[in-house]
Amino acid sequence: MDHAAFARFWRNEIPRAAERDSYQNHWRGLCEIVRHPFPGVDPNYKFERKVQKVGTKDTGFADVYKAKHFIAEYKRPGRDLGAARQQAALYAWELGNPPLLITSDFARIEVNTAFTGTSPKTYLIGLDDIEHNQVIKGGDLTALEILNSAFHAPENLDPRHFRERLTTTATRQVGQVALRMGQREGKARAAHMMMRLVFALFAEDVTLLERGLVTRVLERSRAHPENSQAYFQELFRAMKGGGEFWGHDIQHFNGGLFDEADALAITSDEAAALVEAAQLDWSEVEPSIFGTLFENGLDEDTRSRRGAHYTSVTDIERVVDRVVMEPLWAEWDALRHGLQKMKRQQRIEQLFAFQDRVRGVRVLDPACGSGNFLFVALKKLLDLEYQIRSAVTMNGVGEFEMPPLVHPKQMLGLEIEPFAHELASITLWMGYIQWKRAHGGHWETPILQHLNNIQNRDALLNPDGTEAQWPDAEFIVGNPPFLGDKMMRAQLGGEYTNTLRGVYADRLPAQSDLVCYWPEKARAMVESGVTRRAGFVATNSIRGGKNRVVLDRIKATGDIFMAWPDEPWEQNGAAVRVSLFAFDKGMETQKTVNDQFVSDITADLTSRIDVKSAVKLSENGGRSFIGTQKGGAFDIPAELAQQWINAPNPDGVENADVLKPWVNGMDLTRRPSNRWIIDFALMSEMEASRYLMPMAYVVQHIQPVKSQNRRENRARHWWRFDEPASNLRAGLAGLTRFIGIPRVAKHLLPVWLPEGTLPDSQVVSIARDDDFTFGVLASTTHRCWARAQGTYMGVGNDLRYTPSTCFETFPFPDPAPEQRADIEKWARFVVTMREHLLAQDTKATLTGLYNDVVRLRAEPDATHPVTALVKAHADLDKAVAAAYGWDWPLSEDDVLARLLALNLERAATA
Numbered sequence: 040m041d042h043a044a045f046a047r048f049w050r051n052e053i054p055r056a057a058e059r060d061s062y063q064n065h066w067r068g069l070c071e072i073v074r075h076p077f078p079g080v081d082p083n084y085k086f087e088r089k090v091q092k093v094g095t096k097d098t099g100f101a102d103v104y105k106a107k108h109f110i111a112e113y114k115r116p117g118r119d120l121g122a123a124r125q126q127a128a129l130y131a132w133e134l135g136n137p138p139l140l141i142t143s144d145f146a147r148i149e150v151n152t153a154f155t156g157t158s159p160k161t162y163l164i165g166l167d168d169i170e171h172n173q174v175i176k177g178g179d180l181t182a183l184e185i186l187n188s189a190f191h192a193p194e195n196l197d198p199r200h201f202r203e204r205l206t207t208t209a210t211r212q213v214g215q216v217a218l219r220m221g222q223r224e225g226k227a228r229a230a231h232m233m234m235r236l237v238f239a240l241f242a243e244d245v246t247l248l249e250r251g252l253v254t255r256v257l258e259r260s261r262a263h264p265e266n267s268q269a270y271f272q273e274l275f276r277a278m279k280g281g282g283e284f285w286g287h288d289i290q291h292f293n294g295g296l297f298d299e300a301d302a303l304a305i306t307s308d309e310a311a312a313l314v315e316a317a318q319l320d321w322s323e324v325e326p327s328i329f330g331t332l333f334e335n336g337l338d339e340d341t342r343s344r345r346g347a348h349y350t351s352v353t354d355i356e357r358v359v360d361r362v363v364m365e366p367l368w369a370e371w372d373a374l375r376h377g378l379q380k381m382k383r384q385q386r387i388e389q390l391f392a393f394q395d396r397v398r399g400v401r402v403l404d405p406a407c408g409s410g411n412f413l414f415v416a417l418k419k420l421l422d423l424e425y426q427i428r429s430a431v432t433m434n435g436v437g438e439f440e441m442p443p444l445v446h447p448k449q450m451l452g453l454e455i456e457p458f459a460h461e462l463a464s465i466t467l468w469m470g471y472i473q474w475k476r477a478h479g480g481h482w483e484t485p486i487l488q489h490l491n492n493i494q495n496r497d498a499l500l501n502p503d504g505t506e507a508q509w510p511d512a513e514f515i516v517g518n519p520p521f522l523g524d525k526m527m528r529a530q531l532g533g534e535y536t537n538t539l540r541g542v543y544a545d546r547l548p549a550q551s552d553l554v555c556y557w558p559e560k561a562r563a564m565v566e567s568g569v570t571r572r573a574g575f576v577a578t579n580s581i582r583g584g585k586n587r588v589v590l591d592r593i594k595a596t597g598d599i600f601m602a603w604p605d606e607p608w609e610q611n612g613a614a615v616r617v618s619l620f621a622f623d624k625g626m627e628t629q630k631t632v633n634d635q636f637v638s639d640i641t642a643d644l645t646s647r648i649d650v651k652s653a654v655k656l657s658e659n660g661g662r663s664f665i666g667t668q669k670g671g672a673f674d675i676p677a678e679l680a681q682q683w684i685n686a687p688n689p690d691g692v693e694n695a696d697v698l699k700p701w702v703n704g705m706d707l708t709r710r711p712s713n714r715w716i717i718d719f720a721l722m723s724e725m726e727a728s729r730y731l732m733p734m735a736y737v738v739q740h741i742q743p744v745k746s747q748n749r750r751e752n753r754a755r756h757w758w759r760f761d762e763p764a765s766n767l768r769a770g771l772a773g774l775t776r777f778i779g780i781p782r783v784a785k786h787l788l789p790v791w792l793p794e795g796t797l798p799d800s801q802v803v804s805i806a807r808d809d810d811f812t813f814g815v816l817a818s819t820t821h822r823c824w825a826r827a828q829g830t831y832m833g834v835g836n837d838l839r840y841t842p843s844t845c846f847e848t849f850p851f852p853d854p855a856p857e858q859r860a861d862i863e864k865w866a867r868f869v870v871t872m873r874e875h876l877l878a879q880d881t882k883a884t885l886t887g888l889y890n891d892v893v894r895l896r897a898e899p900d901a902t903h904p905v906t907a908l909v910k911a912h913a914d915l916d917k918a919v920a921a922a923y924g925w926d927w928p929l930s931e932d933d934v935l936a937r938l939l940a941l942n943l944e945r946a947a948t949a
């Protein structure tokens with residue numbers, strides 16, 4: 040069926056479409072249109088994907104799920120797609136947050152983007168759009184381009200691409216008008232006028248103002264420039280308090296932006312240029328870059344005077360995620376897991392309480408510029424609140440009973456430049472309106488509230504020369520101005536510089552760069568307990584010379600838990616280097632430098648023990664392997680494999696040759712899912728065809744997709760895995776069992792795997808079958824090393840275990856026979872304990888057991904069943920330490936220092 044036939048068919052079919060019966064047919068139709076295989080048995084792409092319902096013991100089913108692509112939810116024709124989206128969002132959290140949430144009621148398909156750090160975007164595709172492949176509103180892509188991307192390349196739908204283009208064009212067009220107007224009327228007045236105009240254009244495109252109204256005002260101003268001032272005054276007056284304008288009701292906007300209704304006149308040329316700009320879809324402007332670009336066009340002098348420069352969304356997220364979101368995500372995770380044990384009423388109360396918690400969060404950016412950090416933080420808080428609201432609806436509470444309450448007023452800003460300050464408020468409001476528009480929500484009036492949360496003032500000194508105070512906030516983030524100490528006098532004036540240095544003389548040396556004052560003030564707020572965590576982007580000069588004093592002070596009263604010591608940056612066209620760092624009072628135990636776990640971060644933002652200087656040890660070579668990458672749904676349920684295993688083949692080959700038990704990372708971290716895989720290894724097509732049933736399955740389910748693969752070799756060898764991992768197979772030959780370690784997991788979890796098991800690429804296999812190796816790999820000593828060598832994976836603090844760094848560099852102990860026997864004994868005991876605990880509770884997972892282990896280490900409870908496992912690990916740790924000749928326990932630093940010394944010694948004598 041092609042796209043036109045699909046549209047015609049479903050137009051007729053809709054009256055008969057009942058969600059349960061029809062949605063799979065509808066979906067298959069879409070698959071045909073975009074030439075994509077139907078969902079199958081692969082848990083990474085299937086109908087009815089099982090999901091744990093947040094906060095309940097129940098499981099739900101996502102209608103369609105494709106890993107790293109989308110979750111799709113259907114509703115009956117005409118039903119509210121908002122509810123479907125909410126459900127999809129909740130499932131998304133459980134299924135690794137794929138970037139698209141697709142909802143459909145058969146007549147409409149809504150493709151909602153959910154890429155991190157961007158405002159969401161919704162493409163609404165109707166059957167007519169599909170039939171005629173029309174460009175879909177809100178972007179420059181056609182219906183089929185959007186559907187194709189959703190199935191094959193979701194990154195094409197990242198709104199950042201489109202919005203960046205749009206925002207650049209839009210701000211350039213209005214910037215040119217503002218420059219001309221500025222020459223005539225003065226920069227500040229022109230900027231203020233343009234900002235109101237831009238907001239009016241945005242309001243028109245998000246339909247808060249009558250569509251086309253502002254455009255008509257501009258068109259009339261082009262024809263009658265002498266009246267333009269009066270037109271705008273009238274419009275702004277109506278927006279100020281609500282009222283009528285040119286026969287239309289205008290909502291109450293205000294919020295400071297429209298405090299005064301006076302407007303500037305514009306020339307006919309300026310009106311013409313603005314009419315052109317009005318053709319763009321201003322509702323799609325990207326708030327995280329809008330302010331920056333807008334300001335760029337206007338304010339060259341101010342920027343260099345105050346050392347302003349701008350931050351990429353990636354860097355903003357590095358700071359905002361670590362400082363603001365990770366503690367909240369951790370609280371959310373803990374709550375979600377805890378909910379299962381509660382009664383419904385208590386669950387609902389807890390969810391409401393957590394919403395209160397999130398709406399009570401205050402984030403301060405004390406040098407907020409045009410508000411980009413604050414916008415990113417706001418958007419992430421809104422996303423989190425959306426999860427909570429979705430969880431409440433899952434527990435049977437109507438969605439209106441928990442209205443959205445996270446609000447721009449939670450974002451506190453300080454900014455010295457009046458124009459940037461005003462832009463910051465606008466950025467937040469535009470981002471907020473976009474978000475609400477995409478997620479559904481009512482509008483309060485006035486639409487822009489007059490908030491005092493973003494203040495136009497100096498963050499360091501009051502006008503009378505005393506020290507400025509900051510508003511209380513749980514989290515502080517930002518990118519304070521970069522101005523070297525020698526430039527301060529020239530740029531800020533002698534008097535200001537002297538006063539500043541005088542006021543802070545008891546804390547910072549006079550030679551400190553301007554940037555140091557911000558972390559010092561944040562440090563004091565963390566020390567006093569008002570603020571929980573703070574993080575900044577600063578020039579990397581903060582790490583050395585007199586600037587280091589501020590970092591020493593942070594270490595003295597708390598600790599640094601994140602650092603990116605040396606990142607590239609651009610300031611006014613010149614390349615500079617910056618450091619990102621975050622700190623608290625010393626509570627955070629997960630410390631990272633460049634996203635790698637470290638035991639301690641020094642005041643120069645590096646790690647004292649440079650484990651990265653460790654080298655690969657020849658004795659560990661050829662023993663650790665990454666598993667196969669199947670590149671298609673080769674995995675099958677165990678029952679199917681059992682049926683085929685005894686089925687005969689014409690020339691007598693046994694299906695058992697090509698059917699193997701299969702494990703992926705989740706089988707290790709949760710419970711085995713008991714799946715098998717069809718593995719033709721490197722067989723030719725002819726050889727593989729001798730295995731009738733397995734080959735028939737591959738022909739039906741895999742060939743149609745794989746033979747389209749852009750990589751020719753993969754397309755040609757469609758019956759083989761993308762990466763058959765030949766080294767792994769050779770390495771495991773002759774072993775009756777081997778050790779599997781999940782590649783990305785919260786805990787380092789070595790697990791025994793039986794001979795013949797085929798691990799996938801999310802499992803690292805260690806080709807050893809002895810208890811001694813297992814015991815050492817399961818010990819705290821190895822865990823310290825792996826964490827320091829491995830990479831840190833954002834949400835969940837997961838560790839990525841990389842064979843070349845975590846395993847190959849690891850110096851195993853060289854024990855005496857009785858020490859070895861001791862390790863072997865405790866290793867066996869750990870395995871037995873795990874098996875026993877998992878057998879007792881059929882819902883328990885290995886990750887769950889080790890969550891308990893970690894908790895019980897901190898809060899011992901002799902009555903808890905997992906205590907025996909904790910004890911077994913403690914004995915194992917002692918035995919491993921003894922094999923190294925160490926006393927136990929040791930600090931993490933000591934472990935790393937000793938292992939590093941041993942590594943370098945072994946490498947030198949090899």
Ligand SMILES: C[S@@+](CC[C@H](N)C(=O)[O-])C[C@H]1O[C@@H](n2cnc3c(N)ncnc32)[C@H](O)[C@@H]1O
Nearest residue numbers: 347348349350406407408454455497498518520
């Ligand atoms: C590096 S910019 C960062 C702005 C924004 N976060 C960004 O990335 O676009 C620093 C901001 O600090 C502001 N600033 C400079 N000195 C200040 C002071 N003493 N008090 C408050 N803000 C100040 C500048 O005007 C500028 O907007």
